[in-house]
Amino acid sequence: MNTTRLLLVSLTALALAAPLSAQEKIRTKTYEGEKYTATQTTTVNPETGTATRDRAATNRATGETATSTAVRQRTDTGATIDVTQTGTRGRTRSLEGERTRTENGSTFTGTATGRGGETYGLEGSRSRDGQGNSQASQRVTDSDGRTLAARDRVTTRADGQVSRTVTTTRAEGVSRPPRARRPRG
Numbered sequence: 001m002n003t004t005r006l007l008l009v010s011l012t013a014l015a016l017a018a019p020l021s022a023q024e025k026i027r028t029k030t031y032e033g034e035k036y037t038a039t040q041t042t043t044v045n046p047e048t049g050t051a052t053r054d055r056a057a058t059n060r061a062t063g064e065t066a067t068s069t070a071v072r073q074r075t076d077t078g079a080t081i082d083v084t085q086t087g088t089r090g091r092t093r094s095l096e097g098e099r100t101r102t103e104n105g106s107t108f109t110g111t112a113t114g115r116g117g118e119t120y121g122l123e124g125s126r127s128r129d130g131q132g133n134s135q136a137s138q139r140v141t142d143s144d145g146r147t148l149a150a151r152d153r154v155t156t157r158a159d160g161q162v163s164r165t166v167t168t169t170r171a172e173g174v175s176r177p178p179r180a181r182r183p184r185g
Contacts, residue, residue, distance in 0.1 A: 023047075035060055049074025064088035077101055081110070091115040097122055104128055112140075119143045132157040148174045 024045040031038040038057040044050075051072045058065045068085040078099040086092045097110015105127030112120040121141040128134040137152045152167045 033060075049079075059088065062088075078106060087115065095122070102127065105134075120148070121145070147171065 024043060024047075026044075027042045029040045036057050036059055038055065040053065040055045043052045053068075053070045055068045056065055057067075066086065066088050068083065070081065070083040073080045073082075075098070078101045080098045081096065083095045084092060085094070093113060093115045095110060095112040097108055099106050099108045102125075105125065108122065108124040110122040112122055114120070120143075122139070123141075124136070124138040126134070126136040132155075134155045135153065138150065139147055140149045141147050147169070148171045150167075150169045153164065155162065155164045157163075
C-alpha cells in the first residue's frame, strides 16, 4: 500500500513539474557605474520558442538613455531575428532576418537600416563536415546590390594539420559595415 502511495506521489510530482520547466524564464541584470547605469532583461519562453532581450543604458551626467530590443523567434527551419537600437539622440537603427538550418550548417538572409536611413542587405552561410572542415561567409550589400563588405573563411584539417584561410574585401570608402547580433536565450 505504501509503495502505491509513493509511486502515485512521485508520478504526480513529475506531472506537475513538467509544465513548470517549460514556463517563461526572466533574467534581469543591472549595472551601476560611475558614469552609467544599465539594465538588461532577457525573457525566454521555451514553449513558444521566443527569446527577447531589452537593454537600457543611462548616462548619469546627462540623463540621456540608449535602448535596444532584440527578439529571436524559433521557426520550423531555424529562427527569425529582429533587433532595434535607439541612441541617446533618438536615432534608430535596425536589423531583421532569418536563419535557416541546412544539412551541415545554416544560412542567413536579412536587411539592416542605419541611423541615417540607409538600407543594407545581409547574407551569410556556415557549414561543417564530419572531418572538421568548415566554411563561413558574410556579405553586406547596399540598396543597389553593390557589395560593401565580404568575409570568407575556410578551415581544413588533413594529416593532423589545420589550415585556415580568411579573405576580406571592403568597398572603397566603407569604414565599417553593420553586424548582426542575435539575442541569446
